[in-house]
Amino acid sequence: MGASRKIAGTWVVVVAVAVLSRWVGVAEASHAVYEHLQSLESSNYDPKLRTGYHFQPPKHWINGPMYYNGVYHLFYQYNPKGAVWGNIVWAHSVSTDLINWLAVEPAIHPTEPFDINGCWSGSATILPGNRPVILYTGVDTLSRQVQNIAFPKNLSDPYLRKWVKPKYNPLIQPVGGINASSFRDPTTAWSRDFxxxxxxxxxxxxxxxxxxxExxxxxxxxxxxxxxxDTSEYGEGVKHVFKVSLDLTRYEYYTVGTYDQEKDQYVPDGASPDGNTGLRYDYGNFYASKTFYDAAGKRRILWGWANESDSVTDDNSKGWAGIQVIPRAVWLDKEGKQLVQWPVEEIETLRGKQIQIKHKIVKSGKFFEVKGIQTAQADVEVIFDVKSLEKAEPFDPSWSxxxxGLCGIKGGEVKGGVGPFGLFVLASSKLEERTAVFFRVFRSDDKHVVLMCNDPTRSSYKSNLYKPTFAGFVDVDIAKNSKISLRTLIDHSVVESFGENGKTCITSRVYPSLAVGSNVHLFVFxxxxxxIEMSQLKGWEMKNPRMNDGEI
Incomplete structure (x- = not known):
């Protein structure tokens, strides 16, 4: 879900239909359905690994943002009855700073023939005359996915609590051979009258x-x-980004390119593959994202969803599932080859007690603990200085x-030449549990290749956990610059890492059994x-914002 608007001109920036797929036999929605659990209210609520400063509703399952008249609105897919997917409504929370959130009543429920079997994802847009509108996917009485519209009932309400669905819905139906079970998630485009x-x-x-x-x-x-x-900007000095969430891989990919307004076609520049080996916002647990233009901060903000990596039974037991990652400002890098992302600056208002370490040599095979702050809920920034690259391992081109997969072979425990070096986060005191966030430098024929990796394979003693390694390459000339930076946001069961000032980003979900609460430790290794020289480390304890505590 996302938001956009047109500042001037005869065209109106609105929301359009998602990419379509043709019938190839019978297709089903990709969501896993657990009918025996989707309406099961959890009898227990387990807060131990619940995040402190990431967006979550008080309980149950979640899976797009809009800025209007000084208020940020987050609409999100939510199950009000259980901690698994099902019973989906458009839940709604509001904020003035992207950090502290108040819950308001759900914006859209299944109530009409065109959405009686589900109100699924979509987008929010602001029309001329400063009028917000939602376009969303409904599942109708025939179980077809159709595109519907909703408007706020009272524009004088700053929180836009109530929304109405016109009787002329649905606006768009799956006709002409379109696969009615893969016709969803409308996003931003242009129209004359909406x-x-x-x-x-x-x-x-x-x-x-x-x-x-998707x-x-x-x-x-x-x-x-x-x-x-603004989404409608076009012309000299402008590139365009096209992003998709691939149902086949459950990851997101994007390209940078050129939009031809006359032909109404987008052409990637070709600097990266146009497919499932191309650029990604985040190389970890990150999906179903949308961006919106924040007119107040004159920035584009990206917001994504991170699912759980434990079992459905665990989700039901703990009473909650799914988070929104920290909102990120996003822009094009100086070379024009990729996007750069960085947590919105408002997150820094949550910083509390601080520690700082400078110019510490971390010898081969060694590690040390960072003390002085609680690190179950922390923001850590580190700069490493790589003095020598002589021992860098050779790079096999097949890894490119x-x-x-490379991180799976050469994880945090595998000794290398230059690296792995980085952080052990959400670690127990004796390192029985730890999640490694690190860099490793390789030598190719004409340059050095830097790998960034999140390795949670030793993150927990718990069984039945999905603990994949996640990794991406970092576009940095380490031979020229020698330094490389890492910022990691730690929040109980989520680890968000930003390499080289946001060029490569990786999110992981982990579930320690020992490294919980005051028993969480942080190490540099x-x-x-x-x-390796650690030129500087700054760390802050992070305070809890207000997070959906009651409905207004």
Whole structure:
């Protein structure tokens, strides 16, 4: 779900239908359905690994944002009856700072023939005259996915609590051979009146062999500077980003390219693959994201969802499932090759007690504990200085399209030449449990290759956990600069890491059994043959914001 608006001109920026797929036999929605659990209210509520400063409702299962008249609105897919997918409504929370949130009543429920079997994902848009609107996928009486519209009932209400669905819904139906079970997640486009829709003669963009695209996003970025652009911006000095969430892989991919307004077509630049080996916002547990233009901060903000990595039974037992990652400002890097992301600056208002360490050598095979703050809920920034690259391991070109697989082979425990070096987070005192966030440097024929990895394989003694390694390559000239930075947001069961000032981002969900609460420790380690200097480490305890504590 996302938001956009047109500042001027005859075209109105609105929401359009998601990418479509043709019938190939019988297709089903990708959501896992647990009918015996989806309406089961948890009798227990377990807060031990619940996040402190990431967005979560008080309980149950969640899985797009809008800025309107000084208030941020987050609409999100929510099950009000259980901690698994099902009974989906559009829940609604509001904020003035993206950090502290108040819950309001759900914006959309299944009530009409065009959405009686589900109110699924979509987008929010602001029309001319400063009028917000929601376009969303409904599942109708025939179990077809159709596109519907809703408007706020009272524009004078600053929180836009109540929404109404016109009787002329649905706006768009799956006709002409469109797969009615893969016709969802409408996102931003252009229209004249927002009521009459016709299928375009050609696709905005296609990429063969990639399966169904969920939650597509399409927006402009400036080629110069960090300032965000309104969704309708077009012309000189502007590139466009096209993002899809691939149902086949459950990861997100994007390209940077050029939008031709006359032809109504988007063409990637070709700097990265257009498919499931291309660029990603986040190389970890991150899906179904949307961006919106924040007119107040003149920035584009990206917000994604991180699912749980424990079992459905665990989710039901603890009474909650799913979080939103910290909102991120996003912009094009100086070379124009990729996006850069960084947590919104408002998150720093939660920083509390601070520690700082400077110029400490971490010798080969050694580690040390960072003391002085509680690190179950922390923000840590580190700069490493790589003095020598002589012992860097050779890089096999076959690894270039599979950093995750490479990390699986060469994880945090595998000794290397230059690295692995980084942090052990959410660690127990004797390191029986730990999640490694690290860099490893390789040597190729013409350059050095830097791998960034989250390795949670030793994160918990618990069984039945999904503990994949996640990894991405970092676009940095380590031979020239010698330094590389890491920022990690730690929040009980989530680890969000940003390498080299946000060029590579990785999110993991972990569930320690020993490293919980005051028993969480933080270490700096170096498992490579070369000594590494930690030029600087800054760490802060993070306070709890107000988080959906009661409905207004």
């Amino acid at each position: 009521k009459r829709w016709v299928k375009a003669k050609h696709a905005l963009h296609t990429a063969g062999g990639t399966g169904m695209w 939650c597509p996003d399409f927006y402009p970025v400036s080629i110069d500077g960090k300032q965000g652009l 399209t599979n950093p995750q 170096n498992n490579g043959a070369e000594d």
